[in-house]
Amino acid sequence: MPFLYIISAIIHSGHRVATRLFVQDGGVRINDPLVLRVQLFRSVLGLVATLALAFYYGKGEQAWHGAASDGFGNLLITPVLLIVTGPLVVLGFILYAPPHLRPALRSRLKGPLKTVAWYVLSVAVFAVVIVVAVTSGYLDKLPKWAAALSALVVLTVIVWGLPFLFFASLYSAKTAFNTAHVHPMLPAVLTAVLVWAVAVFNLIDQGMPEGPVAAQLCSLLGGPLSVTAVSLWEMRRMRTRHGVVLRG
Numbered sequence: 001m002p003f004l005y006i007i008s009a010i011i012h013s014g015h016r017v018a019t020r021l022f023v024q025d026g027g028v029r030i031n032d033p034l035v036l037r038v039q040l041f042r043s044v045l046g047l048v049a050t051l052a053l054a055f056y057y058g059k060g061e062q063a064w065h066g067a068a069s070d071g072f073g074n075l076l077i078t079p080v081l082l083i084v085t086g087p088l089v090v091l092g093f094i095l096y097a098p099p100h101l102r103p104a105l106r107s108r109l110k111g112p113l114k115t116v117a118w119y120v121l122s123v124a125v126f127a128v129v130i131v132v133a134v135t136s137g138y139l140d141k142l143p144k145w146a147a148a149l150s151a152l153v154v155l156t157v158i159v160w161g162l163p164f165l166f167f168a169s170l171y172s173a174k175t176a177f178n179t180a181h182v183h184p185m186l187p188a189v190l191t192a193v194l195v196w197a198v199a200v201f202n203l204i205d206q207g208m209p210e211g212p213v214a215a216q217l218c219s220l221l222g223g224p225l226s227v228t229a230v231s232l233w234e235m236r237r238m239r240t241r242h243g244v245v246l247r248g
Helices: 002-022 033-057 061-096 099-107 110-134 136-141 144-175 186-206 213-242
Strands: none
Touching: 002 110, 002 144, 033 213, 061 099, 061 110, 061 144, 061 186, 110 144, 186 213
């Protein structure tokens, strides 16, 4: 039981810090309960569809491992693709706005840029610690107390950093690095673009999914099309229910 309490405390601590750094509404994010429920339903439906396709057309236990690794891999690659594609989408969004609104939109970029900086710094620190842990031969050259202290620091960063990076990646993708600071509709636009970028990346990296052509198309296009539909519906709801317009 004490071991479980320690693990729970570590996960809770990582979640709390990740939430503080990567979930910031900036006073302009619109939290619509119905939109959140629809997004959750779409996520659950997508997971069920992925597992069903893996069950029917996969190759036994290897298919389950592949589905799990693909899901975890997408979680890790999503923030990276967002960092790559996000600036182009944000630039296009600002240029699409009326000229008199562009200075105000640019002035709101501080929050998202700070969030990106925190994420890049977190990944860089964790990567450095992993490299230090792998190439730990230098510890033999240190005094015993210094070697023990260094090993303890490395172990602490790894144990705490894993859940922290998981939640950081999850919330960075969910909030699109807090780009609602710039405009409430920007996260929905980024999500629609990002899901297609992830689909293209998976297609290039892994090729077509298993199964007949119909199953391949459902597996490849089902996620991007459903996410895009939900994003468009979210933007329409912002316009009709909350008075938020794309160019306003």
